[in-house]
Amino acid sequence: MKPKTRTRAVPTGRPRMEDVARLAGVSLVTVSRVLNTPDAVAAPTRQAVMEAVRRIGYVPNLTAGALAGSRSRIIAAVVPTIANSIFADTVQGLSDRLEGEGYTILLGQTGYDAGRERSLVTAMLGRRPDALMLVGAPLSAATGRLLAAAKIPIVQTWEMVRRPIDHVVGFSNAAAGRVVAEHFVARGYRHVRFVGGADARSKARQAGFDAALRAAGMTPLPAVTVPSPGTLGHGRDALCRVLDEGGPTDALFFSTDVLAIGALLECQRRGIAVPGRLAIAGLGDQDLAREMVPPLTTVRISGLEIGRRAADLLLDAIAGRRGGAQRIDLGVQLIERATT
Amino acid sequence: MKPKTRTRAVPTGRPRMEDVARLAGVSLVTVSRVLNTPDAVAAPTRQAVMEAVRRIGYVPNLTAGALAGSRSRIIAAVVPTIANSIFADTVQGLSDRLEGEGYTILLGQTGYDAGRERSLVTAMLGRRPDALMLVGAPLSAATGRLLAAAKIPIVQTWEMVRRPIDHVVGFSNAAAGRVVAEHFVARGYRHVRFVGGADARSKARQAGFDAALRAAGMTPLPAVTVPSPGTLGHGRDALCRVLDEGGPTDALFFSTDVLAIGALLECQRRGIAVPGRLAIAGLGDQDLAREMVPPLTTVRISGLEIGRRAADLLLDAIAGRRGGAQRIDLGVQLIERATT
């Protein structure tokens, strides 16, 4: 009878740590040590191992490492969307800081959809990331529970979430709305209006905007709602809607620079004087806001900085540095330029 | 003597498949089957398992799954940069297609740096992704070797790489340069110039541009080189340089829309008539190109489509469908608008 050749779990065929060990004439454990804690190994041994690694082109299987050890060296990033968006900056900031520390980024986009967010988070958590960054509050309670149960450092960004899961790096969206409203009031605009999406951050900006207006004795005109994520086209459409209604509107606060610029461009096309006939303000202070002709009044927010600070926080939390949950408010700053 | 309580590999404390199995009164194997091949399990058993999963909030450890199985269900994406860039669209397209299929995206940015690319690719390959997408050709031969040795489906994008590692989804950057050059010639511009970065794609656009110009009996003016990734500011600076030199330049082809728009905006600021005094063309056909006043002449490239097609190709390759390496040329199309 022939021997049972039961090859259960399928070997990958790629060189393994054991292959390196054999070539270097040491044990597998020593190879692991050279790769992870080089100082714990004598110099000649270390060199022999490194040479063997080079010779056979060994690339450590981090999946196996993550399973055996406790750290996966993976950080998950969950954003609404990444194309043409401010969140791309945040991902960039996060990734810039983290890659140098040996972490890899797992990226996911929710598209502002609660269901997609939930399945996305489930999938990501299944990879056992060492930490997770997300934009704002979870879109559903289910996702929130999933996140809380994960027991890993989490940082929520882009808003000062009221009941955060863990850390927060953001700014007050209501305050952003407020500074724009106060600016409009000071400039003497009387018929002002908000344009934004239906997402939580947009709503918060609107709330702060409206509240400040009322505090100044004014009544904000009804807001114009556009789809999220906002595009130049949505900004243009919003402007058209406002113009078509033919009301007395004299100033518009757009929830994002992209929307504001879409509208500003439409004004140029139609020959509408900005700010003479209509004032426009945005939020984000993207490059384009500064470069536009005329340059756009906006609220400065550094998506890059949010990403960087989030990364730092996460790194500290993973290392066990710092005490409880941090709550970093980057603040808002109105940049007065030529469109108001 | 007390019993040896050697807890080697540290358990995570999170519920495991075995916990679900115990609660559902079945074996671990059955739980695995319910999760992966539900049809192979009898309905009542399946329901009992699902109920147990729900009860204890079990989230499968995909790391362990990847190690035991052969598939990691991870796709790696390597791009030069993601902030304010056309590559964000490609990542979005890739991710949109892949998330639905149960894949997770590992994102990495090279920043146009060969060293960073190499360490990034090493780290990603260490996660044993099922496939990998990268923009263009590897920045170094070392990275190329790493990639080839990985033995996974790879798709290179954004250019028709001459000696591809595997699949390609792109367009001819030289052809893009050519159509713009021919357009300039047809329009009667005689003192034309290229502005772009030092990366391979930019160089290819320049080469195609210059070649077509020479074919038409013209001599291209020396190109203006800007840093990669290009920004509005770089476009503006390039324009200033051209203007300061005071040559006879009457048309400029920018390697990307962002550069072109930066220059266009500077023209507006200086009151330079476009295309009267100077014609401007870009590449990418981003939203903004169409919305600009005047709208920008550009070469249409859909970053989103590149990402989607790349995803489809990778999915097919993973599943073993299709034969050899595909080579998809999405072609280029000049969009004549008002700046030329």
Place this chain on the structure above:
DNA sequence: ACCGACCATGGAAGCGCTTTCATAGGAACG
């Protein structure tokens, strides 16, 4: 020279899954 301390290295036991292979019951068949 002898002892304990210390340093470098190795052995063994998992991490939490998937994948054969085996097996217990039925259904199907004559």
Place this chain on the structure above:
DNA sequence: CGTTCCTATGAAAGCGCTTCCATGGTCGGT
């Protein structure tokens, strides 16, 4: 009714690492 086949489930063996513990060799102190 016995045999065959199929279906549903389980047992065991890893996937390629890291971690704990043990051990042999060196070295300084006396």
